[in-house]
Amino acid sequence: MPKQTFFNISKDKRETLLNAAQKEFSRVQLSEALISNIVKSAGISRGSFYQYFNDKEDLYFFLLNKYAKESKESFISILKKLNGDIFNTFIEMFHLMLKKFKTKEHGDFLRNAFLNMNHKIENTFTNGFNKRKFSNELLELSDLIDKENLNIADEKEFRHVMQILMVITLHNTISNFTNEMPIKESLENYITEIHLLKKGLCKERRR
Template sequence: MPSETFFNLPEKKQKRILEAAKKEFSQSALKDASIANIVKDAEISRGSFYQYFDDIEDLYLYYFHSLGKDNHEQFLLSLKQHRGDLFVTFHDFFSHWILEIFKGENVLFYKNLFTSMDYRGLHKVILFGDKKMQEKLYQKTRSDHRKIKSDQKEMLDVVDRSLINVKNDQELQLLFQLLMHIAFSTIADGYRRHFENGRYDIVQISKEFDLKLNWLKKGARKLKNEENDQ
């Protein structure tokens, strides 16, 4: 994750680096992205780049994280509005998020993200790297760390656990991760399977997400009495 040196930069320079990252990651998949292009557009030296980031993936994950800050706040607000109903909140969040992905200002970045990353890559993005990487970021940004931890605790507290089968915080976090994987994989599948007449079928992608969400919520296996009713 970004070094202390990066966070000590003037906000204007940090923003210029992230704008350069957006440009490069919007026109190239991570595997094809060029540090040379980024440092040129950001008006920094290559040596400075490595003072700020370990490598280009380091910058990529941080850029994705920066896009998700508003989404996190929106999710928490929606969770409160739906009185802690996690499944209703995910349905509501996905319906808004999918519009941002396919029609928002970062549409090209998201397209490269979802069409070029394998399962390992998507897993890494969803969890924002592994635990060691997260701890490194939190150590570098103590104020952000406190806010992130506070938001996470608030989210866990807001969820109405009487509606879901979880025993503790750890299980609830696993459920969050599972729901995020469903959301990400549905969008990735949408890019591959639902492009017609020059556009992506957002309605169909949303229907598939709701179907998967319903399977997880109610179970995909029919009970015997339900089979007899058919």
């Protein structure tokens, strides 16, 4: 987390700095980003940077968290709109993300994040989903989800279902970048996979 100093400075200055960071992290991925570029672009001294943050990553994950938070809010709002239909919620969310990636303001930043998705970045987005126990976030979601049609025996299986959907969704998002597919094709592929997940990969219901 940024240091207290960062939250003490004026909102203007803070936003200038965040914009500079966003610009740098849109240029290249985290590991290639240069503090010196951010500092230059924000018009602050090198020393100041270290008065606000511990390091590059400190700043990066602060920014990324804002994106993640927005995403989670979108997700919940879609889920409500679709009356708890988790599958279609994921599909609509997937579509929404692909469209967001095309925008000029966020596209490159997210692109770099997803192209270099690792467990830490993933966790920022899926925070709480893949933990062993129920997190608050998952708990909040859980109540909104219609479990009638879910083929689950207990709560543990429910968590795994959510995790599976999450992972497959993330992976399809990344594929959209790496294969440079048009949105339509990505969406088709994704829906195919969701369909497969729903109906099961195995022919026999009981074996």
